[in-house]
Amino acid sequence: MRKSTVGLILFFLLSGRTVAAGDDCPKHEIRAVWLTTIYGLDWPSRPATGEESVIHQQQELCAILDRLKEANFNTVFVQARLRGDVIYRSAIEPVAKVFTGTYGLLPGYDPLAFVIDECHKRGMECHAFFVTFPVGSSKTVDEQGSLSVVKQRPHLCLKHKNEWYLDPGLPETADYILSLVKEVVGNYDVDGIQFDYIRYPDKVFPDGNSYSIYGQGLPLEDWRRENINRLIARIDNWVKMKKPWVQVSSSPVGKYRRYASTLNAGWTAFDDVYQDPRAWLEAGHHDMIVPMMYFRRNEFDPYLDHWLEQTKLRNMVVGLGAYRLNSREGDWDLAEISSQIDHVRRRGANGCAFFRARFVVDNEKGLYTQLKNHQFRYPAQLPPLTWMNDAGQPAAPPEVRVVREGNCLKLSWDTSPDNCTYTVYYSLTDSLDTGKAQSILATGLRENELSVIVSGKTECGYLFSVTASNRYRMESLPSYETYYYYSEYEK
Numbered sequence: 001m002r003k004s005t006v007g008l009i010l011f012f013l014l015s016g017r018t019v020a021a022g023d024d025c026p027k028h029e030i031r032a033v034w035l036t037t038i039y040g041l042d043w044p045s046r047p048a049t050g051e052e053s054v055i056h057q058q059q060e061l062c063a064i065l066d067r068l069k070e071a072n073f074n075t076v077f078v079q080a081r082l083r084g085d086v087i088y089r090s091a092i093e094p095v096a097k098v099f100t101g102t103y104g105l106l107p108g109y110d111p112l113a114f115v116i117d118e119c120h121k122r123g124m125e126c127h128a129f130f131v132t133f134p135v136g137s138s139k140t141v142d143e144q145g146s147l148s149v150v151k152q153r154p155h156l157c158l159k160h161k162n163e164w165y166l167d168p169g170l171p172e173t174a175d176y177i178l179s180l181v182k183e184v185v186g187n188y189d190v191d192g193i194q195f196d197y198i199r200y201p202d203k204v205f206p207d208g209n210s211y212s213i214y215g216q217g218l219p220l221e222d223w224r225r226e227n228i229n230r231l232i233a234r235i236d237n238w239v240k241m242k243k244p245w246v247q248v249s250s251s252p253v254g255k256y257r258r259y260a261s262t263l264n265a266g267w268t269a270f271d272d273v274y275q276d277p278r279a280w281l282e283a284g285h286h287d288m289i290v291p292m293m294y295f296r297r298n299e300f301d302p303y304l305d306h307w308l309e310q311t312k313l314r315n316m317v318v319g320l321g322a323y324r325l326n327s328r329e330g331d332w333d334l335a336e337i338s339s340q341i342d343h344v345r346r347r348g349a350n351g352c353a354f355f356r357a358r359f360v361v362d363n364e365k366g367l368y369t370q371l372k373n374h375q376f377r378y379p380a381q382l383p384p385l386t387w388m389n390d391a392g393q394p395a396a397p398p399e400v401r402v403v404r405e406g407n408c409l410k411l412s413w414d415t416s417p418d419n420c421t422y423t424v425y426y427s428l429t430d431s432l433d434t435g436k437a438q439s440i441l442a443t444g445l446r447e448n449e450l451s452v453i454v455s456g457k458t459e460c461g462y463l464f465s466v467t468a469s470n471r472y473r474m475e476s477l478p479s480y481e482t483y484y485y486y487s488e489y490e491k
Helices: 052-072 111-121 139-147 171-189 208-214 220-242 277-282 301-311 334-345 357-361 362-373
Strands: 030-035 076-080 125-131 132-139 155-162 165-168 191-194 247-250 315-320 353-356 401-405 408-412 422-427 440-445 449-453 460-469 480-486
Touching: 030 315, 030 357, 052 111, 052 139, 052 357, 076 353, 111 125, 125 171, 132 139, 139 165, 155 277, 165 171, 165 401, 171 191, 171 220, 208 220, 220 247, 220 277, 277 301, 301 315, 301 334, 315 334, 334 362, 353 357, 357 362, 401 480, 408 460, 440 449
Parallel strands: 030 076, 030 353, 076 125, 125 191, 191 247, 315 353
Antiparallel strands: 132 165, 155 165, 401 408, 408 449, 422 440, 422 460, 460 480
8 A cells, every 4th residue: 555645645624615506616627827937937936056945946846836736726837948948857958047047957856857746746737838949038048058959959040039949940840849858758757748839939930941941832821830730740649659648738829810700819829820729639639728818808708719619529728817917917807817717617618727826826816715715616637538548447446444543534445557546535415426526525646545634523424435547537436435424532
């Protein structure tokens, strides 16, 4: 039996949770944040120059994840590649200076491995997100010196408006980006790879030379889209060959394209930066899209419908602009974000992702409180990846064993094979409905033990059951129900 250590035990006050009739919280929902590392915007707040500051960095990350877990978030998109620099041990690009103050120097631990491990301990998935084509400003490139991809692979890079980019039109660029993906997927237990800035910066990008060599008679716009399409196909094919359960996703521009009903859409993914997420989804090379819909009111609703038309059976998660609540970033009312979450649920999307983590955990305009106490007040399982699953449904654990130690109930069950996670259900009545979010005590557990603090002097009976889910999130049947009667006095 694998036992949780004291610092990882989850505690719940069962007597403080009641099941509301007609509650509309979904059982399956993706609740994510983007954890941004560039400039230390979300983490880390300062470089580590010694043992004490290394510990501070790690504690800071754990505090963020604890806050997210307490509000029933279940997914973290951590920025693993910034601008030609990374947060992991790489043979290709330098470690970001945000961790030590020096490019290429690890802070005494591997930040990406640490984030993944700490997410998993808390029952959350961790996806590594990459800034795909941008590799930094002229200032950044100068600071990176000989470590910069501009110096290492100058033939792959183009300068545009004082920023450097990998040229998407060169076949060698796809080779290079795939090599970075291979490092992360091959060496780390990530649940997904996500691509940000997998787009052209604008229509006047100076790629005429590569177009003249590789354009093959295609119109420039179609050629640019095909460059991105081929890159995504190569990445997905390799990932699914190496680790079939690892998801591939991206965060495209928030408006898909201009339609007759939205001619004044402005900047769009398809028309202006040459992203074609519909093609990625139809070809089966994406498991999720997370469009950055940082708009409000009339700009939000119609574009949500456009995205839902593209996604078919894959996961559609709406990127929400939590940063817009800040007085310097838009000064939105909390009701704007809250109503968007409700609308996303009504329209049948698979969840929300918030940009950025700091604006959530710091409770900008009460956002964290609103989520924890209302929209996210119950845990949610992640939606099953039915199109990826070839392993079938895992076997159900036989039963939950309950042992009382003081006011603590220690639940345990037999482990399942194949790296399963577990969901524990409970009821305070004589029936247990595993189809409702209100019945979930904890989910995403990677251990086969859960400690539950039961408060007070109230005598009460509890029903417990547990299920196992494989890496494709396919859930087993429930175990046999276990009844336990709790009394102030042990009997």
